[in-house]
Amino acid sequence: MAADRTARSRLPDNWHRILTTRVAVALALAVALLSVATAIINIGTDVVYGPLAPYIPEAVRDAAGFTGALTGFLMVGSALALRRGLRVGWWATLLLLPLTAAQGFLQLSQYSLPLVVLSLVTIPVLLLTRKRFDNSLSLSATQIAAGSALVGVQLYGTIGGYALREHFEGIDSILDAFYFTLITSSTVGYGDITPDPESTEALLFTMSVLVLGVASFGIAIGALVGPAIQARITKTLGKMTDSQLELLEDHLLVLGYGELTAPIVDELAANAEPFVVVTKDQDAANELADGDLAVVSGDPSDEEPLQRAKIDRTSGIVVATNHDAHDALTILTARQLAPDARIVAAATDRENTKKLERAGADTVISPSVLGGHLLIRSALGGDDTELIERILGDAE
Numbered sequence: 114m115a116a117d118r119t120a121r122s123r124l125p126d127n128w129h130r131i132l133t134t135r136v137a138v139a140l141a142l143a144v145a146l147l148s149v150a151t152a153i154i155n156i157g158t159d160v161v162y163g164p165l166a167p168y169i170p171e172a173v174r175d176a177a178g179f180t181g182a183l184t185g186f187l188m189v190g191s192a193l194a195l196r197r198g199l200r201v202g203w204w205a206t207l208l209l210l211p212l213t214a215a216q217g218f219l220q221l222s223q224y225s226l227p228l229v230v231l232s233l234v235t236i237p238v239l240l241l242t243r244k245r246f247d248n249s250l251s252l253s254a255t256q257i258a259a260g261s262a263l264v265g266v267q268l269y270g271t272i273g274g275y276a277l278r279e280h281f282e283g284i285d286s287i288l289d290a291f292y293f294t295l296i297t298s299s300t301v302g303y304g305d306i307t308p309d310p311e312s313t314e315a316l317l318f319t320m321s322v323l324v325l326g327v328a329s330f331g332i333a334i335g336a337l338v339g340p341a342i343q344a345r346i347t348k349t350l351g352k353m354t355d356s357q358l359e360l361l362e363d364h365l366l367v368l369g370y371g372e373l374t375a376p377i378v379d380e381l382a383a384n385a386e387p388f389v390v391v392t393k394d395q396d397a398a399n400e401l402a403d404g405d406l407a408v409v410s411g412d413p414s415d416e417e418p419l420q421r422a423k424i425d426r427t428s429g430i431v432v433a434t435n436h437d438a439h440d441a442l443t444i445l446t447a448r449q450l451a452p453d454a455r456i457v458a459a460a461t462d463r464e465n466t467k468k469l470e471r472a473g474a475d476t477v478i479s480p481s482v483l484g485g486h487l488l489i490r491s492a493l494g495g496d497d498t499e500l501i502e503r504i505l506g507d508a509e
Contacts, residue, residue, distance in 0.1 A: 137242045138195045140235040141206050144228070145188030148213045151228045152181035155220045169221060177219035181228075184213055195246060203239065203246040210236050259329075259336035266329040270294025270322040280315035282307050298326020361423040364388055368413035368443045369434035370397040373459050373480065377431060382406060389422045414442040416450060424451045432474070433459035441465075441472040448473030 188209050194202025210232050217228035252260075274281065274290035283306035284290050293306045297319065308315030365381065367374060370392035378401070381388045390406065391413040392398055401408040411418025413432075424430070430447050432440045437460055444456055456474045460466045463479040470477050 133242050134195075134198070134245045137235075137238055137245070138192055140231070140238055141188060141192040141195055141210075144210065144213055144232050144235055145185045145192055147228045147231060148185030148188060148216070149182050150185075151217060151220065151222075151225050152179065152185065154224050155181075155222045169219060173219055177216045181213070181216040181220065184209060184216060188213065194250075198246050198248040199250050200246055200248060201250045203243065207236070207239055210239070253336075256336045259333045263329045263333040266298060266322070266325045267291070267294055270298065270326065273318055273322070277312075277315055277318055280309045280312040280318075282309065294322055294326070297322050298330060300327060361387075361389065362426050363428045364407075364423070364426070366391065366419070366422055366424060366427045366430045366447075368419075368430060368432045368447060369436075369440065370394055370401070371434040371436075373433040373435060373461070374431075377433060378406065391418050391422050414439060414446050416446060419447060419450055424454070427451060427454055430454050430456045431458075432456065432469075435461050437461050437465040437469065441469055444469060444472040444474050 188206065191202050191205035191209060195206055196202075214229050214232035217225035217232065271287065271291045271294050274284055274293050275287050278284040278290065281293070284293055289306065296302055296306075300323075308319045310316070365386060365388040367377060367381070367388055367390045370378070370390055374390075378388070378390060382404075388407065390398075390401055390408045391411060392401075392408065393410070393412040395410065398408050398410045409418050409422045411421070413419065424447060430451070432443050432447070434440055440458055440460075444458060447454070447456060455476075457476045457478070458469045458474040460469055460477050460479045466477045466479055
């Protein structure tokens, strides 16, 4: 019983939310992968299964197989959106699940049964975890415009192609017109649908679809996919983007990261103070970035990382690692770049206090000396009890 209580105490307070969210995401991802796998298997299988086999046309079965792969890839995207807790991901997954079940059913194969069952099982799980996915998807005006342009070009090409179908060889339906627009704007161009070379209207229309389609695809990829890639690289490298750095003003710079720095960062984050950490420790940079804390990856004794962190706009500088020698170099560089900034440093060895002051620090505190004074005052009944209790409470 004691072991159970100990294990339970180690769980986070929101463990139930985390568990149910991960189950929903895992099920959605499993349906996505199973949909793709089932479609691939059934494409090369001619054996049908079930009492409804004589009543469902072969063309419908084939269409269900090919579209099942597409739906599976869409489900992968919705599962990733679920993983981020996005409401739009929840809606997309909820709409795709009946479609994957229907596609599995229409394929009439014994290999489709797991897909149908898993899709139907995931629906109630998703409904029960609805409140877990409440994050909104924020799109910039540029991203909305890029997406609208892409959709608009596809509509333009589809409607225009169908209206001019008499001037094209191979366009007989709205689906043919959409197919022509897609392969033209994506520059694939199989050549199975071609404009009448004697029709000026068809040639001009095809050129317009090609130019507008390529442009919309390029803009959409840059605007919609680019920021996601940049955010992932930024998080991996532990760096702020240039646009974020340009917004820095009157912030505190924490140069270096270590055991002495961690409580400082926690205190600043708890008080919602604007700050940036500059550290060459890649693991620490990744950890800070995972916690949505501002960090610039680089050696704080070099000028380039400090300039990127806008040291000329800082309201103050804190240098507190476990390496006094490196801290002295950092202070020298910071003082050179920001002559008027206030620099506060911590000396691991109290003998180095004067050295850090000579390096350019305005105030140098020795944690060991400060801790000794506080312990003695507490033992002698000093009036610093509230401060000591706060420090001990934070340490716990």
